[in-house]
Amino acid sequence: MKDSKLEAEKICNYIEDLSKGKLHFKEDIYRLTELSINSNKLELLEELSFHAKFSKGIISIIQKKDERLENEYMQTIEKEYLDTIVKIRGILVNILSGATDFLRTIFEEKYLQFTHESMNNLKFLCEDLSFLKLYFNDVKYGR
Numbered sequence: 001m002k003d004s005k006l007e008a009e010k011i012c013n014y015i016e017d018l019s020k021g022k023l024h025f026k027e028d029i030y031r032l033t034e035l036s037i038n039s040n041k042l043e044l045l046e047e048l049s050f051h052a053k054f055s056k057g058i059i060s061i062i063q064k065k066d067e068r069l070e071n072e073y074m075q076t077i078e079k080e081y082l083d084t085i086v087k088i089r090g091i092l093v094n095i096l097s098g099a100t101d102f103l104r105t106i107f108e109e110k111y112l113q114f115t116h117e118s119m120n121n122l123k124f125l126c127e128d129l130s131f132l133k134l135y136f137n138d139v140k141y142g143r
Contacts, residue, residue: 011132019128025125028107048091088122
């Protein structure tokens with residue numbers, strides 16, 4: 001248990017450096033990381049970080065909405081974004097299945113409700129998780 005705390009701290013410190021101290025929800029990233037390590041779900045956390053980084057890219061395309069882009073293309077992009085959010089929510093629920101009821105309730109209220117605030121929090125969590133994807137890439141490719 002103590003090793004998972006140290007490993008989670010090491011990972012979070014690494015991604016905080018990558019983000020230049022601009023993580024929105026560092027404590028929640030730490031909790032997800034520690035929980036993933038404890039429940040042998042680090043591969044799920046890596047998958048979550050992949051989808052989070054992907055969603056961040058899609059959001060930037062949607063926000064820049066170039067008038068030259070065809071409406072059909074934008075509809076495809078928006079559908080991809082919604083599909084990705086569904087995947088992200090599913091992975092979060094899976095990771096949180098090993099959490100205490102208290103922690104699960106906090107995450108559900110903060111990120112998994114269909115409210116403007118919750119969806120906005122999820123968007124910011126995805127921004128944080130995109131740095132986690134960079135961490136996994138660095139580990140995988142020995143940087």
